[in-house]
Amino acid sequence: MAKEPVRVLVTGAAGQIGYALVPMIARGIMLGADQPVILHMLDIPPAAEALNGVKMELIDAAFPLLKGVVATTDAVEGCTGVNVAVMVGGFPRKEGMERKDVMSKNVSIYKSQAAALEKHAAPNCKVLVVANPANTNALILKEFAPSIPEKNITCLTRLDHNRALGQVSERLSVPVSDVKNVIIWGNHSSTQYPDVNHATVKTSSGEKPVRELVKNDEWLNGEFISTVQQRGAAIIKARKLSSALSAASSACDHIRDWVVGTPEGTFVSMGVYSDGSYNVPSGLIYSFPVTCRNGEWTIVQGLPIDEVSRKKMDLTAEELKEEKDLAYSCLS
C-alpha cells in the first residue's frame, strides 16, 4: 500500500543548491525510499524561466517517487499544504556589501516568508533554514510565525557537522561512517565551535574516543577547528561558487534524521531554539547535539563541558545575540 505523498517546499529552488537538492528529494534521499513526494519549488519572478527549466528536468528524469511538481513565484501557492520547508532562498552577500546590508535584506525576506508559511503550510510543518545568516533568518522566521511550534523551526549546521566528521576520518584514514558524535555548537558562521570531546571512532576493539586515536590535541584544538570553520570559504575559493552539493546533501541528512530518527547511540547537530541548555541563552537559534525520535528532536543533556569549550560556546552565543539585535534594528 503506497504512502500518501509528502509535500516538500524548496525556496530559492532555481539556484544551485536547489538544483542539487531537488533530485535528492525526488530519489527518496530526504524522506526514505518508499515515501512519495510532491515538490513545491519557489523562487523570485526574475528566476521564473530557469525555475520552469528545473521543473522540466525533474519531469524528464521520470522519478518514480515524484508525484507532482509545483513551480511558482507566488509564495502562497508555494507554501500551501507543505509538510517540510527547506528555505534556501535569500539575498546572497555580494562584494562590497556590509554585514548589516545582507542582514537587512534577509530579515525582510524571512519576515514575509514567516507569514506565508504560518498561514498556508500544513500543521506541524518542519522548517529547515539554509540561507545565511541561517540562525538569525530562522529566528526571524520563528518570531514572525508565532503559530508555528518553535520546535519546528531549525537551521542547518549539519553541513559543518559532516565536514567535521570528514576531517576526522581523513586524519585517521578511516571510513567516515565509522566516526560519530562530533558536535557543532552555536552559529553557522566562523564562530561555530566544532567539538570532538564526545566524538568516537569505531575500531576493531570497540568505540574509542577521537582524542585518544588522533593523539594530537594541538591539531584538534587548532587547525581542525579552523579548517571546519573556514571550509565554506575554502570551497568558494576553489569553485568560485559556494558549496551546493554538500549543502544539499546535509539538508537531506538533517530532515531525514529528524523525520526518521537518529540511529541508536548517535547524535547529530541541528540549529534549534535554545531552551537554556548548557547555559546557552534561550531565545536564540543555536546549534546543539540532538537525538531524534518519532519526528521530534531532543537536546542531548549532561555532556561535560570543559573550560575551552565553554569559552567557545559563549563566544558564538555572543555573536548570535549581536545578530539578533542587528536584525531587530533593521526591522524597526
Added chain:
Amino acid sequence: MDFVIEGIDYTSVIQKALVLLSCVALSWKMIIYMCNLLNIEQDPIRVLITGAAGNIGYAIAPMIARGMMLGPDQPMILHLLDIEPTSRSLEALKMELQDSAFPLLKGVIATTNVVEACKDVNIAIMIGGYPRMAGMERKDVMSKNVVIYKAQASALENYASEDCKVLVVANPANTNALILKEFAPSIPEENITCLTRLDHNRALAQLADKLSVPVSSVKNVIVWGNHSSTQYPDSNHVTVSTQAGDRPIKELVTDQNWLKNEFIAEVQQRGAAVLRARRQSSALSAASAACDHIRDWFLGTPKGTWVSMGVCSDGSYGIPPGLVYSFPVICEKGSWKIVQGLSIDEFSREKMDDSARELAEEKDLAYSCLNA
C-alpha cells in the same frame, strides 16, 4: 543394522547427525541471510567519471555516492578525471564529497592524469568531451571529440578492470562510443554503450503527462537510433498500468496523430527546450538517466520492462552491424540483451533507417577526421 559399540548407540548418533545436517541444509538460505545482516560489506566498486568538473559531473557524483547508481548497499570509490584548467574545481568537488560524509563513498581520486583515473575502474561514465560552441560546424565538433575518444580508448583498454562497463554521455554520444570501441578492441564490445535513457525517460514523462498518470505507470517506450534529432521515440509497444491491468497505449491515447508527430517532436527537441529555459544544458536529468542506465544494466531490469540503451548493433531489426545504435533491451546478471521479435510498422521502419543512415554518415565523418 545397528551399530552399537561399547554401549554407545552409533546409529542414533548418526541419525541425529543426519537430521541436524538436513536442518542446516534446509535453512542454509536463512543462515546466509542472517550473516548478511551482520553487515559484512561488499568490496567497493571503482567508478570513473570523466569531465567530472562540469555540471553533469557535479550532479552525478552525489547521486552515485548515495547509491542511486549501484544500489543502497554497494560501496564505491570515485575516480574523477578532467583536464588541467579545471583542476581547482575538480579539487573542490573532491572536498565537497568529503564534506558530505557519504557512508558508501570509500574514497575519491581527483586527477588530471588519465592513467591514474582509469586504473582498475569497473565502471566508466564518459561525460568529458569538447562542447559545441557558437559558430562551430558539425565537422569541427566531431573532429575534436574523436581525437579525445581515441585517446581515452587506449587508456581504458590498458588500465581499466577487465570487466569494465562503459557509458558514453558526451555528444556525439553514439559516435564517440563507436570510436572508443574501435580503438579499444580488447574491451568486449557489449561493454561499450551510450546514453539514450534520457530520451527514453523524457518519452515516458511526455506520455504520462498526456494520460495524466504517474510516470511509474508507463513503460516500454523505445528510443531507436542516434541520440540526436533523428532519434525515433516509438510508442507502439508502450503499456500503461491501470486498474484493469496493463493496457496498450493505443487503447488509451486516441489521438494517433499526436503519437506520430507532436510526441516525437517534443522528445526530440526537449534538450533544446531545457537549454532555452535554463540557459544551460540538462545536467540533473542527464545525470539521473545515466544512473538509471548503469543501475538497470548492473542490477537487472524489472520483469516485463525494457529500457533503451545505445549498444553495438548485431544486425537486429535490420540495423547495420558496426554502429552504436539505441535499441530496446532487457538486462539480467550484468548483461543486456536486445528485445527481439517486436513488430515494426512502415512508419517506424523509415525513421529507424533514417537514424541508422545518419549514424553511418557520422561514422564516415569520424574516420575522415581521424585520417586527416
